[in-house]
Amino acid sequence: MVVYKQTHFADFKPTNEFERWATVEVANFDDVPTEMETFVLPSGLYAVFDYKGLNTDNSIFQYILGTWLPNSDYVLENRPHFEVLGDKYNNNDPTSEEEIWIPIKLR
DSSP states (O other), X not given: OEEEOTHHHHTOOTTOOOOEEEOOOOSOXXXXXXXXXXXXXXXXXXXXXXXXXXXXXXXXXXXXIIIITTTSSEEEOSSOEEEEOOTTOOTTOTTOEEEEEEEEEEO
């Protein structure tokens, strides 16, 4: 999972800087190596988008934030956005697939 902080999308531009985490789900933090940090993903409502294409193509985020979200009953919530990079994810491959999770709440 790749996690982005809310500020990356508040005023989205492809040039925005962001903090990025690579994470893996664990049952508990008992055996986390000391050189690693823990991350707790806050619960809440998410809009989930299945994306297929190059990871350098930002048009999906332009659609989500510029078209889908303004025409929905939702607004962004101040929680991390994240992507799930599963078995079908292939970096820099146009057939790559991933899930994009956007935190939302009712207007």
